[in-house]
Amino acid sequence: MTSQDNMSEEHLPEAHGAHGGELAVHGDAFADPGLPPHEHRRTDIDEHAAARAERQVAMWFLLSMVATIGFIASYVLFKPGPELKNTVYIFPLGHISKLNFSLGMTLGISLFAIGAGAVHWARTLMSDEEHIAERHPIEASPEVREQVFADFRQGAKESGFGRRKLIRNTMIGAMAMVPLSAVVLFRDLGPLPEKKLDSTEWAKGKRLVNMNTNEPMKASDITVGSLTFAKPEGVEESDEDFQEVIAKAAVMLVRMQPADIKDQTSAEWGYEGVLCYSKICTHVGCPISLYEQQTHHVLCPCHQSTFDLSDGGRVIFGPAGHPLPQLQISVNGDGYLEALGDFSKPVGPGFWERS
Amino acid sequence: MKKLSARRRHPLAALVVLLFALATTGGLYAAFAPAGNAQADSSQSLQIEQGKKLFAVGCSSCHALSGEGTKDGPTLVGVGSASVDFQVGTGRMPAQQPGAQIPAKKVIYTQDEINELAAYVASLGAGPSIPTSDQYAAGDVAKGGELFRTNCAQCHNFAGSGGALSEGKYAPSLDGVSAKHLYEAMLTGPQNMPSFPNSTLSTQNKQDIIAYVQHTTDPAKNPSFGGLTLGALGPVTEGLFGWIFALGALIGIAIWIAARTPKAKKS
Numbered sequence: 001m002t003s004q005d006n007m008s009e010e011h012l013p014e015a016h017g018a019h020g021g022e023l024a025v026h027g028d029a030f031a032d033p034g035l036p037p038h039e040h041r042r043t044d045i046d047e048h049a050a051a052r053a054e055r056q057v058a059m060w061f062l063l064s065m066v067a068t069i070g071f072i073a074s075y076v077l078f079k080p081g082p083e084l085k086n087t088v089y090i091f092p093l094g095h096i097s098k099l100n101f102s103l104g105m106t107l108g109i110s111l112f113a114i115g116a117g118a119v120h121w122a123r124t125l126m127s128d129e130e131h132i133a134e135r136h137p138i139e140a141s142p143e144v145r146e147q148v149f150a151d152f153r154q155g156a157k158e159s160g161f162g163r164r165k166l167i168r169n170t171m172i173g174a175m176a177m178v179p180l181s182a183v184v185l186f187r188d189l190g191p192l193p194e195k196k197l198d199s200t201e202w203a204k205g206k207r208l209v210n211m212n213t214n215e216p217m218k219a220s221d222i223t224v225g226s227l228t229f230a231k232p233e234g235v236e237e238s239d240e241d242f243q244e245v246i247a248k249a250a251v252m253l254v255r256m257q258p259a260d261i262k263d264q265t266s267a268e269w270g271y272e273g274v275l276c277y278s279k280i281c282t283h284v285g286c287p288i289s290l291y292e293q294q295t296h297h298v299l300c301p302c303h304q305s306t307f308d309l310s311d312g313g314r315v316i317f318g319p320a321g322h323p324l325p326q327l328q329i330s331v332n333g334d335g336y337l338e339a340l341g342d343f344s345k346p347v348g349p350g351f352w353e354r355s
Numbered sequence: 356m357k358k359l360s361a362r363r364r365h366p367l368a369a370l371v372v373l374l375f376a377l378a379t380t381g382g383l384y385a386a387f388a389p390a391g392n393a394q395a396d397s398s399q400s401l402q403i404e405q406g407k408k409l410f411a412v413g414c415s416s417c418h419a420l421s422g423e424g425t426k427d428g429p430t431l432v433g434v435g436s437a438s439v440d441f442q443v444g445t446g447r448m449p450a451q452q453p454g455a456q457i458p459a460k461k462v463i464y465t466q467d468e469i470n471e472l473a474a475y476v477a478s479l480g481a482g483p484s485i486p487t488s489d490q491y492a493a494g495d496v497a498k499g500g501e502l503f504r505t506n507c508a509q510c511h512n513f514a515g516s517g518g519a520l521s522e523g524k525y526a527p528s529l530d531g532v533s534a535k536h537l538y539e540a541m542l543t544g545p546q547n548m549p550s551f552p553n554s555t556l557s558t559q560n561k562q563d564i565i566a567y568v569q570h571t572t573d574p575a576k577n578p579s580f581g582g583l584t585l586g587a588l589g590p591v592t593e594g595l596f597g598w599i600f601a602l603g604a605l606i607g608i609a610i611w612i613a614a615r616t617p618k619a620k621k622s
Contacts, residue, residue, distance in 0.1 A: 039618040040618070045619050090582070096580065097580040100582075211505055222555065290526075294547045295521070
């Protein structure tokens, strides 16, 4: 059934012409011209051309074999390692490891040659005669449909699904209950983070330890315009849970002229212009420390969130939803910088239960 | 003489007079201007005196006559000689134009003149002084790599090739920067780079970082095993290369697979 059959006769151009208009089209302008006559390729009619194409396909496959042998040979011959003698200069790649280059090239050629041979084979030697596959309507014939509906009605009647309500209801109940076992299993993926996201290793009286020297710092060590990374006292890189702890507790120390600090609370939480901020971006938790000492901006390289450390870590650009948390610090009796407690807000990205 | 006065109303007369005046002034200046390091004296006070003259000519328009700074340039009181040696020694100063970032360019002062300028600026107020060559000798590469990743890689990238900062600023590439300038940059924190004073990043730490930077940016010591580095800038250049060359090659092959096979007879 085509669209032409749906069109009523008087809308066709021929009909207009028949009613006395000047427009007269002879024959059917929209008739299916059918397929053009098939044209043979050279390889279809010339036995020599076909033989040559066969040789070309075989050459591709042979090339693949040679490349595979080359791969094995390269693996045996060339040494890995960071020495300059293991590299070779190849234009335009520059200096490159002999092993990397030869393995990549030979494996690439051996795979590509199989594909190229297959494509060349299909294009030159496999039959390219056109075949027409007629399309049929998807809908079944009315008799078949009627039979199916009748069978369904009879089946429903014989099973008594509508009549025996006890069976129906218990079956629905059983099927609804099955997914509950999945809920219990998924519960095992927990436990829920509890309050772990709200707190870090920082606590009152913990000294700030320089990440470079592993020594506690005095306020005079932090000069104006400098940037220093610190960890809580008692946390060592050799600890088993170091990565877990530092992922939340990492901080950076900056110092600015007290007059440059716009946020009064922020200034009070620091010590004579020394401010201590979390190093974890509040967007998705990338470590950030791209600090610009003139503008006091900190940029996150992941999504360009920008925080102003002179204004309480306020977000001035980008997708971050919370200001950068500041750690309240002071100096202890010996003059070393220490924390006055944990962060007042959870560090890092937001989460459902975040207060 | 009469010939000359007859032509004094010629349309080009003003231009000729102007060129003559400019050439004379320039010539006189070249003849009488302080002749650079010609009479450079090693004595401290003379060096400061020479530096002050150079400063008045080259720097004072932005940093004011005695280095107290204007709205175009910050105060230089207390920045120290290391800062001057870095800024002028890498060509960043004198700045071509004010902007988000003052880039490195051709160095226009000789090292003697830079030393004189540095001596003068150091005399304005105490600050970090130019390091001696044993201070910036290369240290331990492996330790330097750790320190670099903690302190420097966030802006200068894992390979030292630099990266973008906010509002047009950027961290420059560290390729080819001399050990002395690396040390001075860490010590003084030029432009928007924070400083890493000896109290938080020791001289030994700085030497380790210098060793790492010089190792990692030297293709003879640290050859690229993957061949073309594409600037070692990470996903931006690698993605661009993949989209253009890898996808381009795939499209080319797809066209070849689906192309019309040549026929025996032209239709």
